[in-house]
Amino acid sequence: MPPQLGKLLVLIGLAVAALGAFLWLGGGSLLNWFGRLPGDIRIERPGFRLYAPIASMLLISLLLSGIMWLVRRLG
Incomplete structure (x- = not known):
């Protein structure tokens, strides 16, 4: 390595x-806004709860992709 x-x-x-x-x-x-972005799916019913943070995960993916691009570009 x-x-x-x-x-x-x-x-x-x-x-x-x-x-x-x-x-x-x-x-x-x-960071209270994180996880409550438009595009994050939240369904709550008696005995059932579904949370799919789609927009939040896209934001994290874009951020990490940008950081990795900078690391490769500068390194």
Whole structure:
């Protein structure tokens, strides 16, 4: 395994840990809109609950694709 990949994995891990700490310490109130975007499907009935965050997952996919494009472009 090349050393650059190891460094990248450590940086990604640190970023995920920082995001988790931010949300855990109360920063999650800034992201209340996430999961409630137009296009997220929510069906609630007695004894049945369906939640399909389609628009939210598309947003995450676009964000991660952009980040990976930048990493490849700059690296």
